[in-house]
Amino acid sequence: MKRGLSEDDAKPHHLGHRERLRERFRLGGGEALPDYELLELVLFRAISRQDVKPLAKALIARFGSFAEVVAATPERLKEVPGVGEAVVTELMIVHAASKRVTKGEINRRTLLASWNAVIDYCRAAMAFAEREQFRILFLDKKNGLIADEVQGEGTVDHTPVYPREVMNRALELSASAIILVHNHPSGDTTPSIADIDMTRKLIDAGDKLAIRVHDHIIVGRNGHASFRGLKLI
Template sequence: MPQPPLPSSKTSDGPDERAAEVDDLFSDERGFFAEQAPMPGNGKKSHPVKVEEPPAHYHGHRDRLRNRYREHGDTALADYEILELLLFRLIPRRDTKPIAKALIDRFGNLAGVFGAEATLLQEVKGVGESVALDLKLIASVGQRILKSELRGKQVLSSWSSVIDYCHAAMAYEAREQFRILFLDKRNALIADEVQGRGTVDHTPVYPREVVRRALELSATAIILVHNHPSGDPTPSRADIDMTKTIIDTAKPLGITVHDHIIIGKDGHVSFRGLRLI
């Protein structure tokens, strides 16, 4: 007796369509079984074989770079390679050469990288929050080293150290910053304080507050310092007028304004050097 046809959800399917479905079924099965681990002779499923991956391509490069630094010092390396060496420690399982180059391209040089704000550093692909904070920590260590060279010394006789410190601390700030170096009667550094932060082209400065803080610290002289984020350290008319007001306020109280320094990425300007004081 002939068997009844199997039920189908598509009663209109013809022979060609049913054959295609069978082919698809076997095709899927072949793909499925091809992905399975090979079966040993006893019929039990074997465990996947662990394959040792070859060392990452950048491991040999790291060793070569370390050897160059060990044998020849930093003079044998470009800025991005110095940064790359540092990033080896911060990002141990990544090729850090592209990251180092991207940082230099974005911020111009090593000083620009370490002077950039953490949020801006994180805009570079491969730099997360922890790496950005580590870079800022290293920058702070460098600033502390420069600042320690001023402690206990006559600031006016260590002028290049003053400029180096102020440049490291302020040249790459994204906003204006007004800083004061407070000196004792020997012109040694008592304190270094940021009195105000402003916008990209203005910082509010209050002469009475400047003088009041000098009196609190028993300072007999001060050096005013602020930065121009634009990079051009040329003083504005407002800078000149503000400096004159502070001098006039401090002088009757026995406080001398030795200088006002403007720091920019492209250099610095001294009011005394320009004979504005």
Template sequence: MTSDRDADERDFFLDSGRPAPARRASATKPHYAGHRERLRERFAQTGADALADYELLELLLFRSVPRADTKPAAKALLARFGSLAEVLGAPLDLLCEVNGVGRSVALDLKIVAAATQRALKNEIRGREVLSSWQQVLDYCKAAMAFEEREQFRILFLDKKNTLIADEVQHIGTVDHTMAYPREILRRALALSATAVVLAHNHPSGDPTPSRADIDMTKTIVEALKPAGIAVHDHIIIGKKGFASMKGLLLI
């Protein structure tokens, strides 16, 4: 059943591309005629690096909106959220607030985001994590950087440091999450993990470890040590970067 919101969304795009009644019989083509094929051809010939963020968004919106000019919606999304990564990471309800972006378009964008996360996760699955560190960081950033609440995520590793499981242990508030050392130990033993990588996000955008982050990490390290389970690192993810506690010599 079609919702009023989806109907409004279609009307927005159709109206933006529909000639005025007095000109309906005219042979004049809309200004964006041929634009889609030209943009697709540029992508095919030169690749994504030659396109601006709004043009890549246009390409995505072509699939959601069969006709009409999608450039205004693409630029509105970037104006609202700031970057292509932040558009894909934005919550569904906030995407729907952008002019011309109804639920169906927003869902398509979230599907693209989910597919990107899955692809990045597959890059580290079955590989030695410590030698694929950039892929680990890329995956954590895609999965957590734009979440509105703090997530505490654990990557469980086997004796070869390959990924066994990737689990979110807890979701907290906008500025606080809890980690439970006994639960981490119990789960690591159940998976026969010999090491873990801890990760959580700071919705504020600043990945600088807090005193609470440092103390929590030291508690987890001490809890896992008697079982011979190493904590390789605790990564804190922000919108614009990350912090490694191991790199900062905090563990």
């Protein structure tokens, strides 16, 4: 004789999985979960009535890591079956939140006194972008952040930078110093000859206006390179 289904039996399996995963997160935080499970927690908000584990694993397989998934462009995300506008929106919110948190860390202190926070912010903002971006952090006399601006976006391996425009903007903001940042979508953070030449031109232009170039940082998927650390400045 076939027994009747209990209330628990009648519930879809993924509902129990969701609660168990949330409980593990509450007890151990994000460090207790692999990338695909942390991604599941984000997908729960976008997809309420199905098992999202296969989609989470597909996204990790496609992009490589949780960080790369949330930083991917909407167009590339939608190439993965099962990703719609709701999923894209939730992932964009997570990415925006991560940048806001790391930027908050550098806003509360002088940049040179919170260097690790600067690196974290730059990597959150740019490390996984598919095209090169050139960003400038404008600093006041106490090395506090005045403005953070993307000056240009280029191809997968080149962004045009014009020293006159950079220095004009620094003067407009009354900046005393700048930090240059750009990304290498290839992941290799080794400065190119063009990177070194461009940096020297900016240093020369800044010297004439008493605007110091503190550093030039290259960020990539697997780390970063500092021109000052490499003794290129």
